[in-house]
Amino acid sequence: MIVKITRDECVSCGTCTDVCPEFFELGEEDTRSQVAEQYRNDGKRDEGTVPPELEACVTEAADLCPVQVILLT
Numbered sequence: 001m002i003v004k005i006t007r008d009e010c011v012s013c014g015t016c017t018d019v020c021p022e023f024f025e026l027g028e029e030d031t032r033s034q035v036a037e038q039y040r041n042d043g044k045r046d047e048g049t050v051p052p053e054l055e056a057c058v059t060e061a062a063d064l065c066p067v068q069v070i071l072l073t
């Protein structure tokens with residue numbers, strides 16, 4: 001499973017980081033959601049690969065995001 005976060009539209013609510021803190025974090029400078037460093041694709045903070053053990057919580061975070069900017073493929 002691949003995650004892409006449309007960071008420009010993130011409203012920094014913190015839901016994804018509460019639901020799945022192993023995978024999501026808030027950027028230090030802009031407080032928008034980003035992928036935790038160890039799961040990033042090519043170092044991109046808006047895209048990452050989800051390990052099987054985190055698929056459930058990442059999916060829940062995507063479902064709960066109030067502006068639906070966490071995209072799963």
Ligand code: SF4
Nearest residue numbers: 010011013014016065
């Ligand atoms: S749940 Fe959505 S709006 Fe809230 S911090 Fe995460 S990506 Fe941003």
